[in-house]
Amino acid sequence: MVSSITEIKETSNHQKWDARFIKDKIFTGLIILFSLITISPIVLIISKLISKGYKQINLSFFTETTPNTYQAMLANEAGNTIPGGILNGITGTILMVFLASLMAIPIGVLIGIYLYENGTKRYAKIVKDITDILQGVPSIVLGLISYFWVVKFITNGFSALAGSFALFIMMLPLIIRSTEETFKMIPVSIKEAGFALGVPYHKIIFRILIPSGLSGLITGILLATSRVIGETAPLMLTALGSMAVNLNIEKPTSAIPLLIWEFYNDPNMVDLIWASSLLLMMLVLGINLISKMIISKRNL
Amino acid sequence: MDEINVEIKDAVLEIKNVSVAYNKGNYAVTNVSAAIKRNRITAIMGPSGCGKSTLLRAINRMHDLYPNIVTEGQILLNGADAAKMSTMMLRRKIGMVFQRPNPFPNMSIADNVIAGYKLNGISLKKSEKEEIIEKSLQDVALWKEVKDSLNQKGTFLSGGQQQRLCIARALAFQPEVILLDEPTSSLDPISTKKIEELLIELKEQYSIILVTHNMSQAARISDYSMFMYLGELVEYGKTKEMFINPKDKRTDEYLTGKFS
Known part of the structure; x- marks a missing residue:
């Protein structure tokens, strides 16, 4: 009688532990997923900005004022960087x-x-x-x-x-x-x-x-x-x-x-x-x- | 209480019928009178909330800071009414050390010692400065430990060293009285022992009032003791006599650990 009770207790403990273990894994996974969702925009933004923007960053970007549309259009047609800066x-x-x-x-x-x-x-x-x-x-x-x-x-x-x-x-x-x-x-x-x-x-x-x-x-x-x-x-x-x-x-x-x-x-x-x-x-x-x-x- | 009727010339401080209320009618200290002896350590002890810190802070008028707090009665420093002195003059003569070491975080060790002069706009010659810094730090037995790092921030010292620095800051003004509000309660036993030894040395030059919730500390270092309970000064006398033969039942019960 006594031994059967402890047996039941042990198995139930074991099951509980298993359930807890799985829950823990699921929540850890969710947290990692959500935190990646939080981090990814900044990584995507910065990589996009760098890949698209780096070619215009030169000395004149910092030392000259904005070009007019016509200048920019000519440069685009010739495949050059846009002259002037900001x-x-x-x-x-x-x-x-x-x-x-x-x-x-x-x-x-x-x-x-x-x-x-x-x-x-x-x-x-x-x-x-x-x-x-x-x-x-x-x-x-x-x-x-x-x-x-x-x-x-x-x-x-x-x-x-x-x-x-x-x-x-x-x-x-x-x-x-x-x-x-x-x-x-x-x-x-x-x-x-x-x-x-x-x-x-x-x-x-x-x-x-x-x-x-x-x-x-x-x-x-x-x-x-x-x-x-x-x-x-x-x-x-x-x-x-x-x-x-x-x-x-x-x-x-x-x-x-x-x-x-x-x-x-x-x-x-x-x-x-x-x-x-x-x-x-x-x-x-x-x-x-x-x-x-x-x-x-x-x-x- | 006979031995407490010290002659006026022996008393550095006379506390006369002092009551302190945190808000109207709610007294934390009621009608305390006592004469504090010069060049002695007087301990104020009692259970938490009995008004010992409140009484201590009434002595250098720290309660002025908080407009809700009402202080009644009179405190005489060498016979002069403390209420009529400028706060700066009063606090030059009555230094204070707090429960937790509180060196100014934005100042070096040297500047912390002479902070009272600097912040009050008292200009000192370079030689005077050095003399005050060295003497004050030597008085608290900190000189040897910090003399090569005087320009570093005081907050990098250990807790015990910081507390000794705070005592040095209070000593720099050459006060008459030093008030200590549970100065060792946040320190380890070794630092505590150092500060206790220091206080015994300092009483040669200064009169010391020490608030403590630690009876054995009062027994170890104080010459006179006050026992306060529920805002009332229950008993005041020579420490030895009070510990051996308390006159009031409440003192007896406190000292024998029936309540704390």
Whole structure:
């Protein structure tokens, strides 16, 4: 009797173990499959961009402005690479992202510090919620707003300023929340150590908290930059685009994503689409890799 | 409690009817009065939540940080009202060391020692700086270990070394009193022993108040002990006498392990 019971128990255990073993295998297989599905787009994108775009990447790609359709058509017929480059887009992107950062970094960091210090207060909670909502506003809507505020009333025409204003609003919530999260990770005891030495409040923020969280702040700023660097929609309504290099913030300006859109509408420029996308992708990828490096260094 | 009625000249700190409430009417410390003797180690012990850290933090007015906390009563440092001093002056005279080592992560070892001067904008000559750094680190027996790596970040030291660095940071101001809030609770036994030996040496120059939940630590190194329970100062006296012959039943029960 006793032996038969243990026998039953053993076999049932064995069956259970078998079922678990199979389940485990199935789920591991599923996870591997799904993770491959996640990884494959980026691999496919990069390989496609490189294979299609590499031949246009040469010195003039970085030093000359966009060619006109006629030049491109002639080059295509002769089987040459398209002459000219996207210098006007590169300078425009740098100009507008720089202007946007100039506005977004100080405001974003200060608001982030405010939210960290006063997170439980009613007003801070409202600001936090609005920041979250702002993060979800479609970028084309931000472009529209910038069109009505900046294009119509400040620069009286399409301009780099209007474009950077739209990008600034996009960057703001990202920088605010990353600043707040960075400061939350600094132990309160570090702050208290400052107070215990009689250090005034503002010096604790500027000389202890900001330097201690610098890597986190920079990472947040870099990620916000990489987020807006590829934005096209808001720039269409604000910066419009320009065939020449423009550094006047009150004048229409081009940007790399804007050029990609323009090339897309011109059958002679197909090769430039790929090359410009490759450059844009590499910029975003580079910024992301740098932020990852900073984060991993901080965790050591 | 007779031996506690120390003459005023012997008392570095006088705590008079101090109560601390975290929010209105919810007292964590109620009506504590005590005179802290100069150049002695005074331990504050008691079970968790009895208000020992709260009392300690009332001494250097750390509660000022949190507007909800109300502190009543008076604290006299060498006869002068602590509430009327500037926080910077008060905290120059009363140094503090925390439960977990907290060197500033953005500063080198040397800068951590003189952080109080640097952050308060007190300029020092190079020779003064070097002298303060060396003396403070020697006082905490850390000089030999770090003298070749003064420019490295303090966070790369071991936990025990970091805690000694934090004590050095408090000593750099040449304070009158050092407050220690369970300074060894996150350290291993060897580091703990080093810090205990250090405190015994330091009492020659400084008055030390040590919060501990570890009775045997209080017994090992303190000259005077306070026993707190539910926010109340139950008993205060010479450590030896209190451990041998506690006057209050609650002290007796705590020391004999009936509750903790």
